[in-house]
Amino acid sequence: MHELALAGALLDALRDSADERGIRRIGRVRVVMGALSCADPRALHFAFDVLKTQDDRTEAAQLEIEVEPARARCRHCRHEFTASWWQYRCPQCQQFGVELEGSDEIRLDWYEGE
Amino acid sequence: MIRIKVGQDLLKANDRIARSNRELLRSRGILCLNLISSPGAGKTSLLEVTCRRLGPGVRMAVIEGDLATDRDAARLERFGIPVVQINTGTACHLDASMVSAALEELPLGEIDLLAIENVGNLICPAGWDLGESYRVMMLSVPEGHDKLAKYPLVVRKADLLVVNKTDLAEACDFDWDVLARDLEALNPALEWIRMSCRTEEGVDEWIAWLRARMDVSAR
Numbered sequence: 001m002h003e004l005a006l007a008g009a010l011l012d013a014l015r016d017s018a019d020e021r022g023i024r025r026i027g028r029v030r031v032v033m034g035a036l037s038c039a040d041p042r043a044l045h046f047a048f049d050v051l052k053t054q055d056d057r058t059e060a061a062q063l064e065i066e067v068e069p070a071r072a073r074c075r076h077c078r079h080e081f082t083a084s085w086w087q088y089r090c091p092q093c094q095q096f097g098v099e100l101e102g103s104d105e106i107r108l109d110w111y112e113g114e
Numbered sequence: 115m116i117r118i119k120v121g122q123d124l125l126k127a128n129d130r131i132a133r134s135n136r137e138l139l140r141s142r143g144i145l146c147l148n149l150i151s152s153p154g155a156g157k158t159s160l161l162e163v164t165c166r167r168l169g170p171g172v173r174m175a176v177i178e179g180d181l182a183t184d185r186d187a188a189r190l191e192r193f194g195i196p197v198v199q200i201n202t203g204t205a206c207h208l209d210a211s212m213v214s215a216a217l218e219e220l221p222l223g224e225i226d227l228l229a230i231e232n233v234g235n236l237i238c239p240a241g242w243d244l245g246e247s248y249r250v251m252m253l254s255v256p257e258g259h260d261k262l263a264k265y266p267l268v269v270r271k272a273d274l275l276v277v278n279k280t281d282l283a284e285a286c287d288f289d290w291d292v293l294a295r296d297l298e299a300l301n302p303a304l305e306w307i308r309m310s311c312r313t314e315e316g317v318d319e320w321i322a323w324l325r326a327r328m329d330v331s332a333r
Contacts, residue, residue, distance in 0.1 A: 002237065006124055009125070013120065017120055036267060105125070109121060110117050110121075
């Protein structure tokens with residue numbers, strides 16, 4: 001349900017940009033999703049495919065989602081690593097207390113159109 | 115086909131409205147809370163006890179978000195405070211535009227404290243800024259001591275954690291050490307209060323937390 005709102009925002013952003021640039025047909029659409037965004041790529045794909053048919057310009061659009069890993073740092077030994085999901089324990093010193101940075105945003109990176 | 119670089123955050127439209135809500139509330143000196151919890155953790159009970167304890171000296175108002183019914187709104191209207199009900203239908207969270215519309219229905223010049231009771235859900239509400247001053251996460255003891263680790267995003271974004279229904283801790287084998295350890299791992303700076311809306315344990319602490327922030331907002 002949350003992904004339905006995101007798919008709506010994605011299609012709004014595509015239509016705004018298409019209006020601005022006189023694009024009549026949209027092809028590949030690249031979205032970058034932070035690993036900590038708590039949105040589900042499969043659910044976003046599904047919602048996008050349902051909603052895209054409401055507009056001729058987006059009807060044939062194909063969504064591609066790249067999941068961006070999070071930057072992580074241990075508060076104890078300062079070890080830096082990338083985390084694919086919430087990680088609480090440092091892989092180096094095994095202690096709890098990991099700082100996770102950014103990676104909760106979902107952005108429209110680029111799309112192809114004509 | 116040409117490739118067009120956009121680089122736009124999909125929550126940007128929401129964030130813009132949230133900023134304008136925040137500016138409006140700040141200009142009126144209103145402290146605004148966004149209450150987030152699972153269904154049944156006790157958000158409405160917390161607001162009831164808050165109304166009782168703050169008394170008529172603090173002018174309170176509530177925006178209620180629920181998929182359906184106005185039962186929570188009816189519970190709070192008994193206190194004679196303005197309540198705006200938002201029925202989200204199928205949406206799992208409130209967003210800034212829904213709050214913006216609700217603000218138009220409230221007498222903003224006559225409010226000191228505005229509580230927004232979000233839809234009972236620990237996942238989606240964490241991603242949507244409403245323009246609140248503080249995010250208050252609620253957890254209740256029967257939900258289990260693993261709840262924080264299971265829903266990390268909201269823990270990371272909260273300004274205060276209220277753990278409600280402490281009177282049931284023994285019956286539920288609630289392990290406070292697990293809770294404290296997860297809190298330390300996820301958000302060590304997060305303040306938290308043990309509370310029972312039923313026995314009123316921790317309510318003094320909650321009211322003191324609120325009053326300290328209301329004094330700042332009113333300035």
